[in-house]
Amino acid sequence: MKAVVLNSHGPIDHLNVSQDYSLDDLKYGEIRVKINYCGLNHLDLWLRRGGTGDKLSLPRIPGSDIVGTIEYVGEGVFNLSIGDTVLIYPGTSCGECDECKKGRETLCREFKIIGYHIDGGYSDYIHVAAKNVVKIEKQNLEAWAGVPVSYVTAWNGLVTKGSLTMFDTVVVWGAAGGLGYAALTISEGFGAKTIGIVGSKEKERFLRERGYKGHIVVRSDNLQKEIRELTNNSGVDIVLDHVGQETWKESLKMLKRGGRLAFCGVTTGHQAVTDLRYILGKQLAIHGSWMGDLNDFKEVVQFIEVNENLPYIWKVYNLEEVRDAHQVMEEQRHVGKIVLKVNEEEQIQ
Ligand SMILES: [Zn+2]
Secondary structure, eight states: OOEEEEOSOOSGGGEEEESOOOOOOOOTTEEEEEEEEEEOOHHHHHHHHTOSSSOOOSSBOOOOEEEEEEEEEOTTOOSOOTTOEEEEOSEEOOSOSHHHHTTOGGGSTTOEEBTTTBOOSSBSEEEEEGGGEEEOOSSOHHHHTTSHHHHHHHHIIIIIITOOOTTOEEEETTTTSHHHHHHHHHHHHTTOEEEEEESSHHHHHHHHHTTOOSEEEEOSTTHHHHHHHHTTTSOEEEEEEOSOTTTHHHHHHHEEEEEEEEEOOOTTOSOOOOOHHHHHHTTOEEEEOSSOOHHHHHHHHHHHHHHTOOOOEEEEEEGGGHHHHHHHHHTTOOSSEEEEEOSOGGGOO
16 A cells, blocks of 8 residues: 655655555454545654654654545444544553543553554555544545644643633633644633734734634733733633743743643743742642543544534645645644645545
8 A cells, every 4th residue: 555654764855655565454343444634743743853752663654633434344343334434533552551441541551642653644544443433524524634633632631631611711822833723713612711822913814814703912022911911910721832841931920820731742842941939829730731532532523513613724735745745844834734635535435
């Protein structure tokens, strides 16, 4: 089968399309999914570059955000049929340890991200456990490919751990990016007072064009002052920070007493200085989210279906154009999500 296989870490030319990659045999409880679209995430860049400190083994097929059509149903699968369109939860775990039994797969010692620790969606097919997929309608498939990692992470941080309610004021950093936009959508959907922070006027315009009605603050030296003005000097209840080192201090500062920090990314580095008085005096809670659990995934898929608010797809590339897609993502020339088209929907019986 056709797949983009990463044989060694490095720059973009390390992404190569192979025509004869083969899958392991289908196991009990698994299905074979013919992949239609695969969304890109920053994880894909980290995997390619190999510089995160994670133990990553190669060769590897990248790609965590997968939408496809079931082509074969293995033994022990009763709730899915050939031809069903599915969205794949991008994590796997042992299924037997105490954390797995409690539905906290991301805390399992065997937790692995599809397209990062194990083979993913830059590929014609994937074999995946039936319990890992959610059926979706056969429409807007390319937009669904922008959902899994961003939305499950935002949901885990804001809703599951952050206990988001309509009475909260929520700040979202990088609100025009994949994860930021997901968080903004979720927060607005809950009826919370939502403040998106963006880096430019263009990104502010983008959010307005997408129908976002909440507050927007364009990053400047006046950031804290603007947040104070928007909250009657009280600060905010929840901050979703996926930027890391660069924004950590600001995030702690803008939280009100009893505030919660939903922390889910270290894009700008991981060596931040913490003024511990903020945590002590304001009794802050800091929650880390390394993606989200299967139950978060099922909930957020239902939330998107009910709210009919899918992510914005900036551009769809063919699988063969994977290097161009990585180039754009690396240079941050996009707004919204980038998606690879793997197989035409019409070809699937
Ligand atoms: Zn486990």
